[in-house]
Amino acid sequence: xxxxxxxxxxxxxxxxxxxxxxxxxxxxxxxxxxxxxxxxxxxxxxxxxxxxxxxxxxxxxxxxxxxxxxxxxxxxxxxxxxxxxxxxxxxxxxxxxxxxxxxxxxxxxxxxx
Amino acid sequence: xxxxxxxxxxxxxxxxxxxxxxxxxxxxxxxxxxxxxxxxxxxxxxxxxxxxxxxxxxxxxxxxxxxxxxxxxxxxxxxxxxxxxxxxxxxxxxxxxxxxxxxxxxxxxxxx
Numbered sequence: 033x034x035x036x037x038x039x040x041x042x043x044x045x046x047x048x049x050x051x052x053x054x055x056x057x058x059x060x061x062x063x064x065x066x067x068x069x070x071x072x073x074x075x076x077x078x079x080x081x082x083x084x085x086x087x088x089x090x091x092x093x094x095x096x097x098x099x100x101x102x103x104x105x106x107x108x109x110x111x112x113x114x115x116x117x118x119x120x121x122x123x124x125x126x127x128x129x130x131x132x133x134x135x136x137x138x139x140x141x142x143x144x145x
Numbered sequence: 146x147x148x149x150x151x152x153x154x155x156x157x158x159x160x161x162x163x164x165x166x167x168x169x170x171x172x173x174x175x176x177x178x179x180x181x182x183x184x185x186x187x188x189x190x191x192x193x194x195x196x197x198x199x200x201x202x203x204x205x206x207x208x209x210x211x212x213x214x215x216x217x218x219x220x221x222x223x224x225x226x227x228x229x230x231x232x233x234x235x236x237x238x239x240x241x242x243x244x245x246x247x248x249x250x251x252x253x254x255x256x257x
């Protein structure tokens with residue numbers, strides 16, 4: 033089955049700890065995105081990548097980092113600099129950048145202990 | 146800034162048609178209307194999109210007014226599994242950026 037997978041489904045982070053969220057797609061899409069969703073709110077863009085070895089900051093990139101070493105993978109690291117990391121994180125991909133039909137993964141819920 | 150306006154919530158009886166409205170009075174000529182839905186604690190799911198003609202697929206129909214200032218998503222025979230938050234999004238212009246502005250959407254509750 034083609035699609036986007038995210039792992040883990042739930043993730044707990046201790047204060048001062050970096051954690052990495054996984055996102056993998058087998059849709060052969062060039063563009064990938066990371067969004068953050070807070071309760072009752074819409075999605076906000078953290079980072080996006082147009083192609084391998086390229087990525088750009090979105091609206092709320094502070095405290096986050098990404099890499100795009102392979103076409104199918106776009107991991108997100110939530111660093112200790114992110115002061116309020118508790119949220120629902122969603123990864124998406126599209127055939128090309130600004131192709132608005134985006135396909136989303138199931139999400140990772142991050143909780144700070 | 147949200148470019149669309151949707152009612153915060155709606156109810157629909159199972160088996161009936163669900164008609165979800167969306168106002169987008171500032172839509173520009175080359176922008177599309179997209180609909181996504183998000184079932185609780187899952188990632189958003191693409192439903193349908195259109196420019197100015199009405200569109201239909203296996204999930205829903207999209208009716209866009211002639212002046213393109215509003216649209217309606219129609220789920221012809223709603224089921225309990227259609228309970229979700231439905232987002233109307235206007236995108237496609239070069240100024241839209243690369244994020245989808247989901248806003249708060251309409252929370253649809255399908256009841257038995």
